[in-house]
Amino acid sequence: MIIRAILVTIFSISLLFAVPLVTTASQVKTESGMAQKLAVLVDKAEFNSFHAVALQAGYQALNQLGHPDAKNLLVVTNAGYAKVDDQSSAPCLDALTAVTGCTVGKGNLLTVHSAAFTPLYFFVYDSLSGRAAYLEVDKNTKIGGTSFTQMLDKKDLFAYQAVETIMASKLIANPEIWDKKLKNRIFNGREFSLVSIANLWTDKAPADLMQAALFHDHFCPGVTAGYYLAKFLLDKYPLADNQSYHIIASPAWCKDDALQVMLNCTVGKGNMVVYPLADTDKQYLLPEAKDAAGINFVKNTGIYFMYNKKAKTGKGVVLGFDWDKLCKESGISFGREYPWRDNLQCDLWMNRHSNDYARYVTVIKEFELEQGSAPGDYIGPSINPWKKLDLWQNK
Ligand SMILES: [Zn+2]
Missing domain, CATH: 3.30.1330 (60s Ribosomal Protein L30; Chain: A;)
Structure with missing residues (x-):
């Protein structure tokens, strides 16, 4: 009885805290919720359509991964290198920080060296579950010249989307499963690059080795x-x-x-x-x-x-x-x-x-x-x- 009482108390306390600690989907999804998070980093007058694209990507990825704990998150992207409509995609980086909490300084927001003509992509990895979400922006999407609000509401922004388990131990244990997915290009050809970077990050690769791999665009x-x-x-x-x-x-x-x-x-x-x-x-x-x-x-x-x-x-x-x-x-x-x-x-x-x-x-x-x-x-x-x-x- 005593144990049961303690458990009930713990459960009640956890319920009390669960609501404010966890950011729910509706809180993030609302336009004002996303804008508020972004406004911590960027002057509202400077919000643009690239911010909105990355907010959408970050939100969708977190949703697909079941809103994992921020301390296990890694974001990998070619934002900053890829250009869309002849404009830099660099603003996406601030929006990714706003929505995921990952930053360049903490080493959990990584940018992969890419050609400017490469499609803009986002990859969010939960190192605890070993699951990752990949989202690639449709090449035909007009981002330049669209407003922040319009872009935030835009549907079918992503041409490729996939959620996969990519934890090294699992891939190595069952290689035939991953091999099939690799051949099907589930991350549109970026499988080895993203899987190697995410797993070496989880394995605490030193920052300078990570920099070398990001320049090379993969670990090998x-x-x-x-x-x-x-x-x-x-x-x-x-x-x-x-x-x-x-x-x-x-x-x-x-x-x-x-x-x-x-x-x-x-x-x-x-x-x-x-x-x-x-x-x-x-x-x-x-x-x-x-x-x-x-x-x-x-x-x-x-x-x-x-x-x-x-x-x-x-x-x-x-x-x-x-x-x-x-x-x-x-x-x-x-x-x-x-x-x-x-x-x-x-x-x-x-x-x-x-x-x-x-x-x-x-x-x-x-x-x-x-x-x-x-x-x-x-x-x-x-x-x-x-x-x-x-x-x-x-x-
Ligand atoms: Zn190589």
């Missing part, structure tokens, strides 16, 4: 290998005064997007230059470099310079990535029935072992730059950097 073992390489360089080959990093990416693969983000060496600024190596070229690498080039994987990563532009001095290092060791130690092999599962498992493993980055990076060669020479002297239309570094067979 390759981009995480770039993260390992950047950490290795920063730790083992730190810059001396007035030095900067210069990279010859050879061959280029996913790693180079992480290196661009982590070291701010970019193709545009010229401190990252790409020297392609086809499979047929790799036979000419000397064994010590070829060893790292592998057969199944591209293993050699490139040539890294620590260079003082003023004094024209510096040194360099050729680095490889030991995929064989990583596969052996993680127990993950690639090329099995479900490539997405191999990738996802490897991403999670690499995230959990990212402090062991130095175990998987190999030093192929270290060298000093001749006084007066520059990283640019190692590559050009007629300069093969591998030949220049005596790592190429003279054929």
Whole structure:
């Protein structure tokens, strides 16, 4: 009896609190409810149709997910990159914060690098239930030139909508189910991107690794290998005064997007230059470099310079990535029935072992730059950097 009385009391108290604590559908849905939330962040005079689109998306997603606890929520979108009617979709980000409580600063509102012509999409994930809602705006929808109120009332705004369980443990345990959904493009082709980002976020991937993956537009073992390489360089080959990093990416693969983000060496600024190596070229690498080039994987990563532009001095290092060791130690092999599962498992493993980055990076060669020479002297239309570094067979 006493226990029953206590339970009844707890239940009554919880009822008292349940109403004000939980935002009900009707509270959010009313135009004034949504507008009130947005008005905390944006001057009412500046409300526009993009705000309304994202409010609708956020509201519908939360509704579809059964209004999950805000502390388990992640929002992923290409708002800010995608343009509609030649206008920036950036205002959507404030509206998403207003309706979901997720913010850029808390790291639970993530923007994925996209081309401006990509359809605008929203993805809301509840990490507790493992369920996610995907909403993609119909390309034919006119957003520019429509008022906030008109857009808030607009029906059939979304061309694609799906709610799916995407928790890694469930996908890995029953790969055939997810594989079917993947083939049916349930998130209109963005399945791997969104699933990998959501699961690595849940797995507490560090902010800088997350930034690299968002620039690359997905997580994959390759981009995480770039993260390992950047950490290795920063730790083992730190810059001396007035030095900067210069990279010859050879061959280029996913790693180079992480290196661009982590070291701010970019193709545009010229401190990252790409020297392609086809499979047929790799036979000419000397064994010590070829060893790292592998057969199944591209293993050699490139040539890294620590260079003082003023004094024209510096040194360099050729680095490889030991995929064989990583596969052996993680127990993950690639090329099995479900490539997405191999990738996802490897991403999670690499995230959990990212402090062991130095175990998987190999030093192929270290060298000093001749006084007066520059990283640019190692590559050009007629300069093969591998030949220049005596790592190429003279054929
Ligand atoms: Zn990749």
